Amino acid sequence: MVNRLSTPFPPFLSLLLLFLLAGCVQQLAIRTMADIMQYGFDAYYQEEDLEFAREGLAGNIKIIEALIKGDPENEELLLLASQGYSAYALGFMEDDSVERARVFYLRGMTYGKRALGRHKELIESMGRDLHAMQEALKTMDAEDVPAVFWTAFAWGGYINISRDDLSAFADLPQVIAMMEFVAEKDPGYYYGGAYMFLGALEGSVPPVLGGRPEKAKEYFEKALAVSEGRFLMSYVYFARTYAVQMLDEELFDRCLKAVEEASPDILPEARLPNAIAKEKARRLRERKAELF
DSSP, rough: OOOOGOOOHHHHHHHHHHHHHHHHHHHHHHHHHHHHHHHHHHHHOOOHHHHHHHHHHHHHHHHHHHHHHSTTOHHHHHHHHHHHHHHHHHIIIITOHHHHHHHHHHHHHHHHHTTTOOOOEEEEETTTOOHHHHHHHOOGGGGGGHHHHHHHHHHHHHHOOOTOOOOHTTHHHHHEEEEHHHHOOTTTTTTTHHHHHHHHHHHTTTTTOOOOOOOOHHHHHHHHHHHOOOTTTTHHHIIIIIITTOOHHOOOHHHHHHHHHSSTTTTTGGGHHHHHHHHHHHHHHHHHEEEO
16 A cells, blocks of 8 residues: 655656745745834944935835835835835935935835735725825824835925926825825824824915915924924924014024934934934024025
């Protein structure tokens, strides 16, 4: 009697099994690397040397993109790519090269949309139908906040530096809807980042064009309350948008002074964003005469 358990697999089945095992091992390895890259980003955000951070971020993003090629639907990696490109555009490009910043913001938006890929209704509504987007957002919950935030961050960043592009500016209500979703579901996410972003959007639009300066001020105050004034970028955008729009020179100076005098260790886990805020505050201070 033949012992079936000891019968060898036919050659083609053996090859198929090896192929499947190799695929599983590769995917497991990539997912392990995704966790490591997340730890890497956490460490990266604690770096305060801007030049060192700038040199490191680009390489880390390309590693993430290589991993995505091996696991194209990995939401964790897609989210890191979206966050990485958005951070690079904001921190190192938009003050020096608007055209390059636009490219990187669009890459961040593309990866963010891929991270939201299972929400087909939301993706299909983007750039097309505000009402459909609002309805899609109603079906989503707090676990979707990171992907919504970074997609909106990249999209809004692109719009903010493309004010002469009316088609891009027309999408602003959708970005606002996404950030309002974040503010509702997890107002503390990224140190009150949704409030900061909404404040910057409202504060940069003149009242005659529909801007709501008092609403902008309210958003900034909420953002600063969430971080207890330790996330310095909120001060920068408070000064850069609302204070300039309202010609409030005293508030402008007060916000920039808060950034300039803050210790690098005021928020250790966000030394890099705070270092970027200090550089932006320095540049903004130099432009005061032309702004007021």
